[in-house]
Amino acid sequence: xxxxxxxxxxxxxxxxxxxxxxxxxxxxxxxxxxxxxxxxxxxxxxxxxxxxxxxxxxxxxxxxxxxxxxxxxxxxxxxxxxxxxxxxxxxxxxxxxxxxxxxxxxxxxxxxxxxxxxxxxxxxxxxxxxxxxxxxxxxxxxxxxxxxxxxxxxxxxxxxxxxxxxxxxxxxxxxxxxxxxxxxxxxxxxxxxxxxxxxxxxxxxxxxxxxxxxxxxxxxxxxxxxxxxxxxxxxxxxxxxxxxxxxxxxxxxxxxxxxxxxxxxxxxxxxxxxxxxxxxxxxxxxxxxxxxxxxxxxxxxxxxxxxxxxxxxxxxxxxxxxxxxxxxxxxxxxxxxxxxxxxxxxxxxxxxxxxxxxxxxxxxxxxxxxxxxxxxxxxxxxxxxxxxxxxxxxxxxxxxxxxxxxxxxxxxxxxxx
Ligand code: 0X9
Ligand code: ZN
Ligand code: ZN
Numbered sequence: 141x142x143x144x145x146x147x148x149x150x151x152x153x154x155x156x157x158x159x160x161x162x163x164x165x166x167x168x169x170x171x172x173x174x175x176x177x178x179x180x181x182x183x184x185x186x187x188x189x190x191x192x193x194x195x196x197x198x199x200x201x202x203x204x205x206x207x208x209x210x211x212x213x214x215x216x217x218x219x220x221x222x223x224x225x226x227x228x229x230x231x232x233x234x235x236x237x238x239x240x241x242x243x244x245x246x247x248x249x250x251x252x253x254x255x256x257x258x259x260x261x262x263x264x265x266x267x268x269x270x271x272x273x274x275x276x277x278x279x280x281x282x283x284x285x286x287x288x289x290x291x292x293x294x295x296x297x298x299x300x301x302x303x304x305x306x307x308x309x310x311x312x313x314x315x316x317x318x319x320x321x322x323x324x325x326x327x328x329x330x331x332x333x334x335x336x337x338x339x340x341x342x343x344x345x346x347x348x349x350x351x352x353x354x355x356x357x358x359x360x361x362x363x364x365x366x367x368x369x370x371x372x373x374x375x376x377x378x379x380x381x382x383x384x385x386x387x388x389x390x391x392x393x394x395x396x397x398x399x400x401x402x403x404x405x406x407x408x409x410x411x412x413x414x415x416x417x418x419x420x421x422x423x424x425x426x427x428x429x430x431x432x433x434x435x436x437x438x439x440x441x442x443x444x445x446x447x448x449x450x451x452x453x454x455x456x457x458x459x460x461x462x463x464x465x466x467x468x469x470x471x472x473x474x475x476x477x478x479x480x481x482x483x484x485x486x487x488x489x490x491x492x493x494x495x496x497x498x499x500x501x502x503x504x505x506x507x508x509x510x511x512x513x514x515x516x517x518x519x520x521x522x523x524x525x526x527x528x529x530x531x532x533x534x535x536x537x538x539x540x541x542x543x544x545x546x547x548x549x550x551x552x553x554x555x556x557x
Pocket of ligand 3: 297315316319445
């Protein structure tokens, strides 16, 4: 009995061990007003062990931009003093990260069974992919598109009623390890598809006439690491030659203006672009799959958090995509659909202007492959909890996002050929 309890308690224990590491850490929000204040932010970045949440690195900070960053406990007073003295206006978003982490799981006693309204660890998600396919053989099938750096199989679910010449929509989640709401959404989407097929007319038509490829977690190694070692990890877990720093930013690793802007060539940085495009096994597997299915894949959706944004190309250049007007009106309508449920406000636009220029992203790459409907979602929230979104928000976040995804899918269906 003890052994069993210890086993099911393992996830809770490891999560609990980690909590202690974040005691006293703070998350600040600043809006630098000029270049001088931007300089102060870069100073903090290089001298105070600051972890940038939004944008993802100090090099992306520009005047008037909202910047959220996490500070180690022993540095938080110094940082706060420095902000005060230099006259940079700031707000403390999270006063004690430990407390926020404690609140993200609704209950502390966790059993490793799958739940759509909880954050599931990788083991649980992997088992779920097998089960959902086994339980819905006429609607869902599972394949493996490759293995991660640490050797984990990358499961892909294909959903849809079989039929001739079907086009498809590809959606992935879990690029960035700490963005836990993202994999939760991919799981939710699959659940909604199987539960509402034959009941909801839009979902039924979508699955009759289109296939959905859903990759629930791309960066599995990173995701596992956020459960076992560091909740704030972002990148992959691959080794870098000539450096002791680990990992590449998978969303800087695609061959779309690779490493020309908004990405770092330094392996220790959170936005490290990797040694070459597709240097990561995970991004290579995704790119290979899409290249092999270019004749059928008509839309590409990639799900991140946080900021409540719906982005489309380009991010590696300020140049607008050919069908800018079309993408903009789809994003406007999808955001409106999303807001219809809980009034959650989304901003939309080309990545370069709506968030920041950043090259090597999967959305721009997919678009340049000829997939004319390519979107990046940045889910809830806008910084109150950031990456530590409480489990009580999984359901509303997923329900509203589902409306936007269904809108886009339906648009794509009505504009095939
Ligand atoms: O910077 C990113 O990769 C995404 N934001 S996040 O905070 N989740 O890291 C935004 C991606 C937008 N698209 C491209 N930069 N291509
Ligand atoms: Zn529902
Ligand atoms: Zn992300």
